[in-house]
Amino acid sequence: MKRFRFILIIFTSLLAVSCENLMVEVKDVNLPHMDPVLNVVCFLSPDEPIEVHVIGVEPIIYNRATKVKYNSDYFVTNAQVRFGCVATGQQFDLVYVDSLGVYVCPDGQPKPSIEQGGEYTLRVEAEGYPTATAMAVMPQADFACSNIEGDVQKIENEYRGHFRFNLENSSSSEQVFRVISHLHGLYERYDYSGYDGIKVDTVVGYSLFMESYETVQPCSSVVVLHKNIQHIQWSTCQYFDSVSFEVMLVDPDYQKYHESIIANAPDLLILGQPDGVYSNINGGLGIFVGYIRRQVTSPINYTSYDSGV
């Protein structure tokens, strides 16, 4: 019996020792050398000026103090960026604008015309980096939006909105759309530093509501539905009076790039295989794709629901 007590005491002690949180340890690692490359990003649209981001990709140094780096510290400012139109054979040299952090077509000089279905090239050279090249084909805007409608139901502290429209693809090929919905109107800004919120001002603006990707088969349509639940403490959405849908016809590479940014997290090591951001740039990282944007707007109807509570 004495021995048995002895064992129990040992086990109780061990149990106490083991009742700690996750054991975390900092690892000092030496990673293999990585050659620097350029991250070149350009989204082409017929309605927007050309902007090319040129960013230097630098190795991570683990467990050593480093200089704080802001996004602008990564920008490569001395690159040679050349934009080309395949159809006309014209080449355009872009210049760096410090205030924007991007390369644009210089003022006072001819600018390339971005056409639906057009093919364009991009070539970026910078000292210390391999040359990055890419090619993009603009999509054809064979789509329409119809039957836009939306309403908000109000019950006590909750607001439930759902908004929908038909997205029709008249193209003979499958199309990918990025859809972002926004709420427009007046909203009140509150100061919550006290126990109750104190209204400070009322402003005109908009709020991001929801976004999704829609893949639409050739010559068919889908119903795009965006919905959300808002609590009053999050947003005074009773002041929003219209909803708009920003519909972007995008290249499939656009979706891959966008979604891979979301999936790119070092924490994914626990659950799966982390992967780098999707790229269609030769000799570097980044994306060079086209998109065509349209926007449709509809007023919001409000209905109230009496829960009887």
Next chain:
Amino acid sequence: MAYRNTLLALLVGILLAATTSAQQRYTVSGTVMEAGSRETLIGATVTVPGKAVGVATNGYGFYTLALPAADSVVLEFSYVGYATQRHTVALRGNVVLNVELELDMMQIDEIEVVAESKTSSRSTQTSVVELPIKQLKAIPMLLGEKDLLRAFQLMPGVQSGGEGTSGLYVRGGGPDQNLIILDDAPVYNAFHLFGFMSLFNGDAIKNVELIKGGFPARYGGRLSSVMDIAMRDGRKDSIGGEAGIGLLSSRLMLEGPIVKDKVSFIVSGRRSYIDLLMRPILKMMDETQVGYYFYDLTAKLNWEIDKRNKLYVSGYFGRDKFYMYDKYSHTEESVGLFWDNATATVRWNRIMSERLFANLSAIFSNYRFDVYLDETSPFNHFRIDYMSGIRDYGLKYDLTWSPLTGHTLRMGALATLHEFRPQVVVGIDTEAGLNSRKEQIYRTLETALYAEDEVRLANIGLANAGLRLSLHSVGLKHMQMHLEPRASVSVFVSDKSSVKASFATMNQYIHLLSNTGVGMPTDLWVPATENLPAQRSWQVAMGYTYDLKPWHTTLSAEGYYKRSKRIITYLPGASFLDVNETLDGNISSNASGMDWESNVTTGSGHAFGVELLAHRKSGRLSGWVGYTLSWNRHRFAAINNGKPFYPKYDRRHDISIVATFEATKRLTFTATWVYGTGNAVSIAVAEYPTPHHGWGMETVYCYGERNHYRMAPYHRLDLGLQRRKYKRKTLRTWEFGVYNAYSRRNPYFYTMRRDGIGPNTEVNKLMQVSIFPILPSVSWSIKF
């Protein structure tokens, strides 16, 4: 020159066998059982001492041995852990001899271990691992929960997925490439507790065999291994049982006769109770209700209809559930995940003649998981379920025929209808007037015919040659057919040692889509299709086995080389939740959102290595020392720029030492030490901001070559102590265990963190997270 001699020896052997078969011959057949309970013993050996004649009992304890006529023949019956018996029979006609071997639990050091054992130098099969259940039960485990699969991870060539997990990685293969069968029924997710615990309850298991290579033709359908688990039949003499209480779960097993010596049953169940303990505390704290539980139930009915016919009905059902429940304002919200397994088998054994044994099995297996979100308010009910599953209906017929001395022919046919539901999305939204169900169903038929002959060539050796014809069709449209030749040979170098070699080709007609590779319930089973045909592999293995008789120990060394084709994995960024369609009335128009085939890619792999093992199965000090040196590489055109890479579980060195010491009749000490090279993982090598188009800049990471970094090596020591007490016809056991006795910080995963604020102080830190420090456990059980 050497191969000519071997060929000559084989020819002489065949001639000798043919000559002896011309004499008047009779058959001794019967069943080998445990005395008292009359539980049949699988793999017990029946030999004629001093002669190269012997056979092992089949999966139902049946044996048959054809011998020349004689006035008296001595037969020796042996099984590890049981006292050997000798019986003398007069062979003037066919003889039926049923033998009951005495279990000698407390005198294990006095048990005579005979040379003829399936894992010793006198067995044909290469690459087979068998562990006595008693030895399995003695091994200390995480939180004291006995775990069959984790015990097998300690054998050479078998690796674990990570800290504490039960998944098996056999010779470079993934967890999807293991065929786990419980009484003939395949089990598709063999884990409780998100992979930390296997679902097999040791109380109800009679025998487990793991085949890593040199697969006999009777097995097929997976590339890397076959784990054949046989459930116990239940005592035929009297009611008995076992109950246990542990830190994580409690268990109860009952067995006994319904009609004495005719009909018996066994029922066994477990239930975890973390949720029950947490519930009142969370309620008191008014916190979100979070809970997890699992339970399982195993049952078997065994009816000995007459001397020639037996009927077995067995089944398993188990469920895991993780849930969160919250209530705010007038809205109730619950989120959860549950998964369950069910198997059922009806088997009819018939001894057609003294030399012909038949078994017919009807098999059912079902696995499904469901991730759900449910929100109920006075004006709306919103629910979304994401489900996946696989269901099998199968028929199997096996014949074992011993026409001549030294020949055991096995033939059979198998047909399985698989019903895959890779992605099912059910949406209910009363507010939006939505009630939709979208699902994909694939029905595939997998059939196989096989024949194999196990030949004993006098004193020269043993050989097993077989052929399996497998067919697979998806809805009778897309048909695939493959011939799978199998061969293994064992040449006796001396009475203590043998050289073995094997060759096997395998086809796998089902795929597992997994993001994690650790056997998570959310992994999807999908069929081989026209776009994703069957995975294929071939494997050669060669080994040397030496019986160190005075030490009751078998030494073995084995090398293998395996090539796999068309293995599959998710494309970068894809996951099981890739369902793109909106839940509206027009849902069926968007079929491409459910297209899992476009989320995966195929590639190839090769693995090779050497496995060394010294295994002592009985005696006061038993256990083993195992070492594996291995390499494993994968190549996918769409991953890592098409360059080959080490998969996560490539492990260069793997060592395990397991020792069980029976100090007294009442006291057993156990210790396990394992070491393994760290897993290959990807960690970020570079960072940079990139425009998100509409969302400003996002800092992202570049991971370089896939799995370029090795985690720290894994090692751990577990200790255990069993204290038994016999009291009032019961055996009571206290068991104490210490998992990770020296509290080694083994890596579970790595993550990056940025510490510090301000100039020159910000540091990127790579954090290694370990989950199990030293963990003591205690459990109590009673056997009656």
